[in-house]
Amino acid sequence: MTPAGARSEPAPEPELKHGHGEALLSLEAVTRTYQVGDTQVRALDGVTLTIRRGEFVALMGPSGSGKSTLLNVIGCLDRPSDGRYVLDGTPVENLTEPELAAVRRRLIGFVFQAYHLVPRMTAARNVELPLVLAGMEPRERAARVREMLARVGLTPRARHRPDQLSGGERQRVAIARAMAPGPSLLLADEPTGNLDSRTGDEIIDVLARLHEAGLTIVMVTHDPRMGARAERTLRMRDGRILGDETVPGSPPTGGTTERAPPAGPPPGAGGGR
Numbered sequence: 001m002t003p004a005g006a007r008s009e010p011a012p013e014p015e016l017k018h019g020h021g022e023a024l025l026s027l028e029a030v031t032r033t034y035q036v037g038d039t040q041v042r043a044l045d046g047v048t049l050t051i052r053r054g055e056f057v058a059l060m061g062p063s064g065s066g067k068s069t070l071l072n073v074i075g076c077l078d079r080p081s082d083g084r085y086v087l088d089g090t091p092v093e094n095l096t097e098p099e100l101a102a103v104r105r106r107l108i109g110f111v112f113q114a115y116h117l118v119p120r121m122t123a124a125r126n127v128e129l130p131l132v133l134a135g136m137e138p139r140e141r142a143a144r145v146r147e148m149l150a151r152v153g154l155t156p157r158a159r160h161r162p163d164q165l166s167g168g169e170r171q172r173v174a175i176a177r178a179m180a181p182g183p184s185l186l187l188a189d190e191p192t193g194n195l196d197s198r199t200g201d202e203i204i205d206v207l208a209r210l211h212e213a214g215l216t217i218v219m220v221t222h223d224p225r226m227g228a229r230a231e232r233t234l235r236m237r238d239g240r241i242l243g244d245e246t247v248p249g250s251p252p253t254g255g256t257t258e259r260a261p262p263a264g265p266p267p268g269a270g271g272g273r
C-alpha cells in the first residue's frame with residue numbers, strides 16, 4: 001500500500017527494526033476550519049504529510065499556528081473538515097464516532113502539557129486506568145503497571161498521589177499511562193511546557209528511550225532545545241507546514257545502549273477489542 005503523498009526516500013538505514021520505515025499515517029490536503037461568529041478560522045490549511053513507523057518528530061511553530069489541531073487530527077480526537085487521512089491503513093474520515101474511538105484506543109497514546117492525572121488516585125492506579133477500561137485481567141494489569149512505572153523510573157513512587165509528586169514525576173506517570181495499552185503512536189502536546197529545562201530534559205530522555213525501543217512519537221514543542229532531540233522537525237505557520245527537516249544520522253538519544261523491550265502491545269492486551 002503506497003499512500004498518496006508518500007515521498008520517495010533515500011535508501012533505508014541498515015538495522016531498521018521490523019516494520020520501521022513503512023508509512024504509519026498519511027494526511028493529504030487536510031484542512032480544519034472553525035466557525036467563530038461570522039468568521040472561519042483555518043486552523044489547518046492544506047496539510048500533506050507522511051509519518052513513518054519509528055520516527056521521532058518534533059512539531060514546532062508559533063502559538064496559534066495549528067500544532068495542537070494537527071496533533072488532535074492525527075490522534076483522532078478531531079476530524080479534518082476536508083482532505084484525506086489514512087492511519088495504519090485505515091481511511092479515518094469515513095469512520096463513525098465509536099469506530100474512531102476504537103482506533104484511538106488501539107493505536108494512540110496521548111500526553112498533554114497539564115498531565116491530566118486523576119488527583120485522588122495513586123500513580124499506579126492512574127497507569128492502570130486505561131487497562132481497566134480495556135478489560136484487561138487484574139493480574140495482567142498489575143504486571144503491566146509495574147513494568148510501565150519501571151520504564152519511566154517511578155517504581156518508588158507507585159503509591160504516591162499526583163499532589164505528592166513533582167511536575168516531572170507527574171508527566172512520567174502520564175507517559176506510563178499513555179504507554180500502558182501498548183500504542184503504536186505517542187502524541188505529546190508540549191509535554192515539557194510546564195517544566196523547568198532540566199526536568200524537561202528528563203522527560204525528553206524518557207521519550208527518546210521509548211523511541212529507541214521502536215515507538216513512533218510526534219511531539220509539539222516551543223523549545224528549540226527539546227525539538228533538537230527529535231530526528232525530524234516539522235515547522236508550522238498559519239495552519240501550514242512550511243518546513244520539514246530530517247537530521248541525517250540523528251544523535252544517539254539519551255546515551256543508553258542497553259536494549260529496552262519493544263514498545264508493541266503487551267501479549268494478550270489487544271484480544272477481541
Ligand code: ADP
Pocket residue numbers: 034035036041042043061062063064065066067068069070
Ligand atoms: P497551536 O497549538 O499551534 O497554538 P491551535 O491548533 O491550538 O494552535 O490553534 C490554531 C488556530 O485555530 C488558532 O487560531 C486558534 O485560535 C484556532 N482554534 C483552535 N481551536 C479552536 C476552536 N475549538 N474553536 C475556534 N478556533 C479554534
Ligand code: MG
Pocket residue numbers: 067068069
Ligand atoms: Mg497548542
